[in-house]
Amino acid sequence: MGSSSITQYLLPVLVVLPLGGALLIQLLKKVSKLISDIIANFILVVLVVLVFSLLNNPVLVYKVGGWMPVKGIPVGIYLVLDGLSLLLLIIINMIGLISLIFSISYMNKFTNKPLYYTLFLLMITGMNGVVLSGDLFNIYVFLEVAAIASYSLVAFGTEADELEASFKYQVMGTVASAFILLGIIIIYSITGTLNLADIGRVLKDKATETPLILTGILFLVGFGLKGAMMPFHAWLPDAHPSAPAPISAMLSGVLIKAIGIYVLVRIMFNVIGVTPIFSNMMLYISAISMTAGVFLAFAQWDFKRLLAYHSISQMGYVMLGIWLMTPLGILGGLFHMLNHSVFKSLLFLNSGAVVYGTGSRQLKRLGGLNQKMPVTGGTSLIASMSIAGLPPFNGFWSKLIIIMACIQSHHFFLAALAVLVSIMTLVSFLKVQRYAFFGELKQASKDIKEVPFAMCFSMILLAFLCTTMGVLLFPGAKELFIDPAVNVLLNGKGYISLVLSR
Amino acid sequence: MKGMTEIVKTISRLLAGLIFFYGIYIVVFGHLTPGGGFAGGIVISGAFILLIIANGIDEEKINRVREKAGFLESSGIFLFWVISTIGLCMGTFFFLNFLGKGKPLNIFSAGTVPLCNIAIGIEVSAALCSIVIAFMLVKKGDKK
Amino acid sequence: MIYFLCGLLFLVGLSGILLKRNLIKIIISLTIIEYSLFMFLALVGYKHKAVPPIITSLTEKNNYVDPLPQALVLTAIVIGLATTALLVALAVRIYEKYGTFDIREIRKLKG
Numbered sequence: 001m002g003s004s005s006i007t008q009y010l011l012p013v014l015v016v017l018p019l020g021g022a023l024l025i026q027l028l029k030k031v032s033k034l035i036s037d038i039i040a041n042f043i044l045v046v047l048v049v050l051v052f053s054l055l056n057n058p059v060l061v062y063k064v065g066g067w068m069p070v071k072g073i074p075v076g077i078y079l080v081l082d083g084l085s086l087l088l089l090i091i092i093n094m095i096g097l098i099s100l101i102f103s104i105s106y107m108n109k110f111t112n113k114p115l116y117y118t119l120f121l122l123m124i125t126g127m128n129g130v131v132l133s134g135d136l137f138n139i140y141v142f143l144e145v146a147a148i149a150s151y152s153l154v155a156f157g158t159e160a161d162e163l164e165a166s167f168k169y170q171v172m173g174t175v176a177s178a179f180i181l182l183g184i185i186i187i188y189s190i191t192g193t194l195n196l197a198d199i200g201r202v203l204k205d206k207a208t209e210t211p212l213i214l215t216g217i218l219f220l221v222g223f224g225l226k227g228a229m230m231p232f233h234a235w236l237p238d239a240h241p242s243a244p245a246p247i248s249a250m251l252s253g254v255l256i257k258a259i260g261i262y263v264l265v266r267i268m269f270n271v272i273g274v275t276p277i278f279s280n281m282m283l284y285i286s287a288i289s290m291t292a293g294v295f296l297a298f299a300q301w302d303f304k305r306l307l308a309y310h311s312i313s314q315m316g317y318v319m320l321g322i323w324l325m326t327p328l329g330i331l332g333g334l335f336h337m338l339n340h341s342v343f344k345s346l347l348f349l350n351s352g353a354v355v356y357g358t359g360s361r362q363l364k365r366l367g368g369l370n371q372k373m374p375v376t377g378g379t380s381l382i383a384s385m386s387i388a389g390l391p392p393f394n395g396f397w398s399k400l401i402i403i404m405a406c407i408q409s410h411h412f413f414l415a416a417l418a419v420l421v422s423i424m425t426l427v428s429f430l431k432v433q434r435y436a437f438f439g440e441l442k443q444a445s446k447d448i449k450e451v452p453f454a455m456c457f458s459m460i461l462l463a464f465l466c467t468t469m470g471v472l473l474f475p476g477a478k479e480l481f482i483d484p485a486v487n488v489l490l491n492g493k494g495y496i497s498l499v500l501s502r
Numbered sequence: 503m504k505g506m507t508e509i510v511k512t513i514s515r516l517l518a519g520l521i522f523f524y525g526i527y528i529v530v531f532g533h534l535t536p537g538g539g540f541a542g543g544i545v546i547s548g549a550f551i552l553l554i555i556a557n558g559i560d561e562e563k564i565n566r567v568r569e570k571a572g573f574l575e576s577s578g579i580f581l582f583w584v585i586s587t588i589g590l591c592m593g594t595f596f597f598l599n600f601l602g603k604g605k606p607l608n609i610f611s612a613g614t615v616p617l618c619n620i621a622i623g624i625e626v627s628a629a630l631c632s633i634v635i636a637f638m639l640v641k642k643g644d645k646k
Numbered sequence: 647m648i649y650f651l652c653g654l655l656f657l658v659g660l661s662g663i664l665l666k667r668n669l670i671k672i673i674i675s676l677t678i679i680e681y682s683l684f685m686f687l688a689l690v691g692y693k694h695k696a697v698p699p700i701i702t703s704l705t706e707k708n709n710y711v712d713p714l715p716q717a718l719v720l721t722a723i724v725i726g727l728a729t730t731a732l733l734v735a736l737a738v739r740i741y742e743k744y745g746t747f748d749i750r751e752i753r754k755l756k757g
Contacts, residue, residue, distance in 0.1 A: 016587055019583060023576050023579055023580040023583055027573070137721070141721060141725065144728075144729070151736075152732060155736060160744065163740045163743060167733070167736050167737065167740060170733055171663065171672060171676065174676050174680075174729055174733075175663065175679070177725075177729075178676075181687075181722065182656070182683055185687050185690055188690060540724060633731050
């Protein structure tokens with residue numbers, strides 16, 4: 001029974017606060033129109049401050065309801081904070097705050113703003129819960145909270161195609177949840193416990209290979225569907241563009257990482273343990289999604305749809321890095337995850353600004369927007385160079401590390417593929433820049449204006465992060481942000497004893 | 503939406519009170535016998551839905567009911583949130599059972615569990631009511 | 647034996663999602679999948695000749711059924727309720743927009 005420091009009591013606040021805010025907004029929405037804006041943004045600011053105050057802590061374990069372990073066997077639900085969770089928390093809350101600032105102006109054209117904020121905060125609640133939870137079934141519950149909120153947010157505009165996309169997304173998502181639940185049940189029937197660390201401890205003593213392979217495949221299908229890996233990606237290019245732009249940024253930048261890749265990586269690395277066959281399989285899946293995503297994005301003329309396909313491709317990079325299983329590869333993968341969330345949400349916010357200004361997202365109908373919307377044009381240029389991996393920007397560093405890691409572990413083919421995909425991403429975004437922001441100004445868009453201040457502010461903030469995040473690789477910042485997360489994955493099953501000893 | 507015949511209306515009036523109190527019984531005794539907030543809440547909402555369907559409801563009223571249901575729903579779950587957060591604010595744990603546990607099988611026992619059950623009961627009944635009402639509204643819009 | 651029936655139910659639901667072309671039938675298939683999982687989950691906690699896990703002073707035996715899966719089933723049922731309600735609401739709205747439940751005619755999104 002270790003630390004009784006005050007910081008561990010901050011963990012549930014990360015889940016409780018947005019939940020309470022969501023409910024408060026519904027209760028107080030009659031009072032004033034501004035109140036939902038104020039509550040939502042205030043809560044996200046508090047969350048960001050909280051998350052950054054949790055930096056540089058040791059592993060924290062919080063037992064919900066005060067249920068202490070009996071004879072070293074955990075009874076209650078655990079919330080566990082380690083480096084990996086912290087990295088994800090930073091991504092979730094930071095991008096969440098920026099998207100919220102963006103949506104103050106953007107969501108004015110929709111009718112029911114308090115409902116939007118409620119769903120948004122519920123999504124944040126769910127994702128924070130998934131990332132913090134150390135209990136398998138609890139992860140499932142929070143995952144559903146986040147997913148159900150996102151289903152309704154995708155359909156928020158209630159246009160025909162948005163409803164259709166949301167339906168498709170929801171059918172896929174429910175099937176994925178069914179697979180995940182089946183996996184959880186099988187694990188429970190083998191081990192008789194749901195605590196992640198305790199599952200790992202029980203599995204160490206037992207020699208049961210076959211059911212574990214089965215659950216591995218079930219989790220792969222389930223979280224693959226949630227995280228849009230290549231064979232299971234079909235819903236993503238429909239669902240992500242249909243949502244309002246800040247939500248697209250959240251879905252693409254955060255949700256598929258938090259409830260797709262994070263949980264899979266956590267369970268596989270820290271609890272079940274990765275077999276070489278599994279990691280090889282994951283390598284090929286990520287290589288396929290990396291390549292196919294960029295090829296599919298080539299043919300797109302819809303701005304947001306193109307971005308959605310690039311999400312699949314970039315998530316391939318992240319997975320490629322992580323499943324190389326070398327320290328350098330994991331470092332690259334996690335760093336690329338952080339970077340991708342920044343530049344992809346910036347791109348989606350750009351597309352939102354373009355839609356806000358011109359009312360269209362077909363690239364062929366746009367053109368010359370740089371003259372009328374300098375902030376949007378400039379930030380999108382930065383984001384495009386960042387996603388394509390041009391040197392001073394953050395995307396370059398992480399891609400470089402991933403490619404170096406490929407070469408280091410003698411996967412020369414994968415390294416060449418990664419370079420190729422990077423070049424094709426560059427070509428694809430040159431197309432975007434050429435058609436949307438440079439060139440002749442179309443007659444139809446003569447009288448457009450730059451977007452309001454709140455939207456500009458959030459875009460500039462993200463662009464600033466894009467240019468400076470390469471700094472995180474230097475000693476000092478690296479130990480603070482990324483190294484703890486890398487160590488969690490490298491430590492593997494050491495997670496078990498680390499959690500159980502507290 | 504139109505109501506049904508006089509027989510149905512009379513019987514539903516008689517039944518609704520019974521169902522309502524049965525639901526409350528399930529909620530209140532949730533910590534002693536099988537049942538609890540969710541099951542009891544569904545039974546309670548059944549009483550309201552029965553009344554609405556049997557007696558019919560007009561456009562103006564339906565919006566009022568929907569608003570009230572929405573408000574009750576949020577306030578019920580907010581009550582639950584408050585109960586669970588009190589434990590945290592007392593400097594210990596979220597969901598802490600801060601009341602005395604009492605004697606087993608008494609109605610005032612098990613600390614915060616009955617309170618949570620009541621909050622969940624309010625929330626679930628209001629939520630189910632609003633779900634059903636939402637479907638009614640959609641059906642009306644379809645006929646135009 | 648009953649485990650296999652659960653698996654069969656799961657597959658029935660899955661094939662329903664893949665083969666049916668009506669939105670409502672797809673929703674029903676999803677519900678079938680969920681219910682097969684609930685049954686499986688309840689079966690995991692089953693013990694032969696066990697009593698319900700309500701501890702009173704009268705019952706002093708040790709062979710209770712595992713109470714945890716039952717709690718999990720309840721939670722999963724609530725989640726299933728939320729998903730199904732949302733799906734049906736979406737399906738109704740889609741019907742309003744397109745005038746059909748047939749997914750072959752609902753294809754504004756391509757590629």
